[in-house]
Amino acid sequence: MKQRIDLKVESSQEWIDTVVSDFDEFLKDHANCERKASAMAMSFVAKYPNRVEIIPELINTAVEELEHFRSVYAIMEERGIELTHEIGQDIYVKQLLDKCRDGREERFMDRLLLASLVETRGAERFRMVYEAMDDPELRRFYQELWASEAKHGEVFVRMALNYFEEKAVYKRLEEMTDYEAVVLQSLPLKPALH
Template sequence: MTGEATLLEKTPDSWIEAVLADFSSFLLDHAAAERKASAMAVSFVVQYPDRFELHTPMIRLAREELLHYQQVMSLIHKRNLVWERDVKDPYVAALRDLIRTQREKRLLDRLLVGSVIEARGVERFGLVGEHVPDPDLARFYARLAKSEANHADLFTRLARKYFASAEIQERLAWWRAREAEAMLAVPPRAALH
C-alpha cells in the first residue's frame, strides 16, 4: 500500500468476483482508465504553466500511463475484443464533483484526488494479480500495482512543493473519507472503479 494515500475502506470481495466473471469488460474499462489518467497528467501542465515543478513529473506520468494503455490495448487486441463507446466513471465523477474551484484549492484537491484514485488502483490491480488464473496476467497486474503505488505517492510529494504539510494532511483525510464513500456507492462491476 502507498504511504500517505492509505485507503479507509477495502474493496468488497464482490468487486473481484465481478471482474473475474467478465474480464473482457474489465480490460476495456482498464484501457479507458489508463488513457484518461494520461490526459489528466497532461492537463496539470496545461492548466498550471507557472508551476514548473509539476511539469516534468506529470509528463513522465502521462508517458507511463500511455505505456500502460498500450499494454492493455495489446491484451484487448489478442482477445479480439471490440472497443465500445467510453462511459463516464461514476466513482471518478463523484470525486471530481467535490473538487473546489478556486485556483489554489483546486490544485491541492486535484493532486490529492489523484493520489487516492491511484491508491485504489494499487489495491485493485493487486487483487487482480492475486486472483486472475492466467499467470502472465497475474504478473502484469502485480507490476501495475507497484507502478500505481509510485503514482499515488507522486501526487502527495508534488502537493508538498506548494502547500503546507498540515493543510495537506487535513485535506487528505477529508478526501480519504470521500473516496471511501464514492467507492462503496458504486455497485460491484467489471471495471477498475
C-alpha cells in the same frame, strides 16, 4: 514525511468476483482508465504551466499511463476484444471531482490529492486482480501495474507538498479519503476499475 495514502475501506470480494466473471469487459474499462489517466496528467501541464517543479514528473506519469494503455490494448488484441467507441463517464471520479473546492489554489490541491486517491485505489484493485488471476502473464502484468500505480499515488501527494503546507495537505487528504470511502461503497458492482 508520509506520502502514501491509507485508504479507509478495502474493495470487496464481490468486486473482484465481478471482475473475474467478465474479465473482457474489465479490460475495456481498464484501457479507458489508462487513457484518461494519461490525459489527466497532461491536463495538469496545460492548466498549470507555471508549476514548473512538477511538469517533468507529470510528463513522465502521462507517458507511463499511455504505456499501460498500450499494454492493455495488446492484451485485448490477443483476446479479440475491441476498444469501446465512447469513453463513458466514471461515476467514482465524477463524485470525487464534485467534492473539489473552488478557487484556483484550493482546486489545484484537491485535484492533485484526488489523482493520488484514484491511483492508490487503482493500485489496491490491481493487486486484487493480480491475486485472482490464474494466467501467469496476466498475473505478471497486474503485479507490475500494482507497483506502478502505488508509486503514482505517492507522486501526486509529493507534488502537492511542493506548493502547500504539510499540515493543510494532510488535513485535506484525510477529508477526501473519508469521502472516497463513502463514494466507493455507494458504487454498483460492475466489471470496471471503479
